[in-house]
Amino acid sequence: MSRHPARIQKICQILKTRYPDVKTQLNHRNAFQLLVATILSAQCTDRQVNAVTPNLFAQLKTPEDFARAPIETIETLIHSTGFFHNKAKNIQNCARMLMERFDGKVPDTIDELIQLPGVGRKTANVVLGAVFGIPGMVVDTHVARISQRLGLTSSKDPVKIESDLMDIIPKSKWNDFSLWLIYFGRAVCNARKPDCPNCFLTHLCPYPDKRI
């Protein structure tokens, strides 16, 4: 179980008070759109993703549309999110696999989701939580960094961090916890210049005024 149950409980309580109504910031209308938007979000801000998805989903609506489209069309539509060659290819092959193996629908298990091109555990857990309400710990750059700073894990491996966090956070809070750290990471505990002097978790953090 938890090595610091009281401290972790306080951290969760404070985060919940600060961020009572968290949800994904990736704009979408359905499961497929969220899957595509999350693939696009790799090493890219949500803001940049939300800037391209309205036009992207106006041009290409269904997995069939993405499967048939010339790759250059997809590349152009997503260009500003970066890694556009890889992302376009992954999204198209993802759409094709959805049609061939999953009846054109987004699957609801992590084992199936991570089979899709461009979909790793982070993307899969985003979709599981937001679309299907299935508990999952989303370990992105924010969750990894802040978990290390708070001393909730000593690992740099996202898979190990995910496991460490699932061991110390109640399953019912996995989805919210990920989002709390992401909101917190953007607003306070950012990568380059964490605002420790004004941080509401400093008294519970073993590494105030330090960088990891």
Added chain:
DNA sequence: CTCCCGATAT
């Protein structure tokens, strides 16, 4: 481990 890559903040 390296590569993929544009947009933004510092």
Added chain:
DNA sequence: ATATCAGGAG
């Protein structure tokens, strides 16, 4: 100029 952004694949 450099670091970073809701990572994933080879």
